[in-house]
Amino acid sequence: MPPLQAHPHAWIDLDIELKADPEDRVVAMAQTWIMDPLYSRYLYDDAMEQFEGDTPEAKLARLGAEILDNLAEYDWYTEFRAGDRRIRARPDGGAELFLHDGRLRFRFRLVLDQAVDPRAQELHYRIYDPTYFIEVLHDTDTPPRLELSTGPCRLEVQKPRPDPVMVARALALDYGQTGEPDLGRHFAERVTVHCDQASGG
Numbered sequence: 421m422p423p424l425q426a427h428p429h430a431w432i433d434l435d436i437e438l439k440a441d442p443e444d445r446v447v448a449m450a451q452t453w454i455m456d457p458l459y460s461r462y463l464y465d466d467a468m469e470q471f472e473g474d475t476p477e478a479k480l481a482r483l484g485a486e487i488l489d490n491l492a493e494y495d496w497y498t499e500f501r502a503g504d505r506r507i508r509a510r511p512d513g514g515a516e517l518f519l520h521d522g523r524l525r526f527r528f529r530l531v532l533d534q535a536v537d538p539r540a541q542e543l544h545y546r547i548y549d550p551t552y553f554i555e556v557l558h559d560t561d562t563p564p565r566l567e568l569s570t571g572p573c574r575l576e577v578q579k580p581r582p583d584p585v586m587v588a589r590a591l592a593l594d595y596g597q598t599g600e601p602d603l604g605r606h607f608a609e610r611v612t613v614h615c616d617q618a619s620g621g
Contacts, residue, residue: 428549428552428553428554428555428607429553429554430455430456430458430459430553430554430555431455431456431459431554431555431556431557432453432454432455432456432459432554432555432556432557433453433454433456433557433558433559434451434452434453434454434547434556434557434558434559434564435451435452435454435559435562436449436450436451436452436547436558436564436565436611437449437450437564437565437566438450438564438565438566438575438613439529439566440566440567440568440569441535442569443535443537444537444538444539444568444569444570444615445535445536445537445538446532446535446536446537446538446543446566446613447531447532447535448512448529448530448531448532449498449500449509449529449530449532449545450527450529451496451498451527451528451529451530451547452525452526452527453525453526453527453556454523454524454525454559455523455524455525455526456523457522457523459524459554460519460522460523460524463483463524464476464480464519464524466483467479467480467482467483467517470483471483476519477518480517480518480519480524481516481517483517484514484515484516484517484526485514485515487515487517487526488511488514488515488528494549494550495508495509496509496511496528496530497547497548497549497550497556498530498545498546498547499545499546499547499548499605500532500536500543500544500545501543501544501545502534502536502541502542502543503541503542507532507533507534507536508532508533509530509531509532509533510530510531510533511528511529511530511531512529512530512531513528513529514528515527515528516528538566538568538573538613538614538615539615539616539617540617542612542613543612543613544610544611544612544613545610545611546605546608546609546610546611547608547609548604548605548607548608549604550602550603550604550605551603551604552603552604552607554604555607556604556608557609558577558609558611563575563577564577564611566613566615568615570616571616573613573614573615573616574613574614574615575611575612575613575614576611576612576613576614577609577610577611578609578610578611578612579609580606580607580608580609580610
């Protein structure tokens with residue numbers, strides 16, 4: 421049997437830390453995307469061939485800036501919600517792209533348009549590629565985290581349970597094809613923030 425050509429074609433492990441202000445409201449998210457080895461090699465070689473720079477690090481920096489700009493169309497693959505309300509976010513500064521242990525790390529920070537008190541309302545987020553070309557999952561060795569002044573909160577990572585119809589659609593896609601505009605959402609992990617309401621004072 422020939423190998424299956426199906427989505428996804430690349431994989432990203434996430435290292436996520438939510439940031440709080442002095443009033444213990446969530447105001448930002450620090451993200452590190454750890455690319456799989458093959459995708460890392462592809463992006464690295466592309467950077468060395470396509471971008472100007474005196475060093476590999478300088479070329480990777482240019483690629484990192486381009487990736488961050490290109491992700492704006494997709495809200496940086498990030499969906500925040502406070503209850504049923506969507507909270508928009510935007511980059512705070514630039515991005516870092518560097519090679520470590522054979523895998524590229526893409527690091528950036530998003531600032532929420534509105535601060536959210538996680539003790540007063542449910543905060544949850546998803547991070548995913550809408551086209552599902554890339555599968556994006558949290559690194560099991562580095563769970564997402566949030567530290568308030570009273571201590572850490574618990575961030576529950578809920579695994580996706582896609583409808584079998586969506587699974588079949590993803591499996592049917594060849595390398596050059598894209599599925600429905602929001603296919604990746606069906607395969608995204610949902611992270612819910614649980615903080616002690618009594619700690620709000």
